[in-house]
Amino acid sequence: MPDLVRVSLAIDKPLLARLERIMAASGYTNRSEFIRDVVREQMVQRDWQEDREALATITVLFKHDQRGLCDKLTDLQHHHHKEILFTSHVHLDEERCAEVLVLRGRPSRLSHIADELKKQKGVLHAALSVSSTGRRIP
Ligand code: NI
Known part of the structure; x- marks a missing residue:
């Protein structure tokens, strides 16, 4: 696994509750893994928007x-x-x-x-x- 960096972030309670519900509904038990996959999904969407291979x-x-x-x-x-x-x-x-x-x-x-x-x-x-x-x- 590449070098992992710990980060903290500020998020309001209702949004965090929503994140936890989406995570649970998607079967994630690890918040870090969920966030990493959300970022990867965004990268794929950007490639499609910007017409990259x-x-x-x-x-x-x-x-x-x-x-x-x-x-x-x-x-x-x-x-x-x-x-x-x-x-x-x-x-x-x-x-x-x-x-x-x-x-x-x-x-x-x-x-x-x-x-x-x-x-x-x-x-x-x-x-x-x-x-x-x-x-x-x-
Ligand atoms: Ni056939």
Whole structure:
């Protein structure tokens, strides 16, 4: 573990009570670990706001018998091969499939790819989950 520095901070009681409730609801028992994770989360959000290289996953739920959809989804993934690191396909039942994509690149590009996938006819749901390459997170 890197050098740890002890800090004290001033916080008003209602805000501290709120922090403790959020911590407990999130399953944290260690206040320091909670604060460290809040800071890391803020760093990831800033990377996304400032369009710095990031990591993301996109989950796409779709009906595989929609005419032309599977070809279209494959075409889109080839077009964005520079950002898409990995794709996995799951046959959920007789009609529905899900694909999970892992992407790396500028957040504006990754959001654009998610939007492109989402708007295809036959896509029932598409969700972007944002993360980080971790290079800037201590
Ligand atoms: Ni399938």
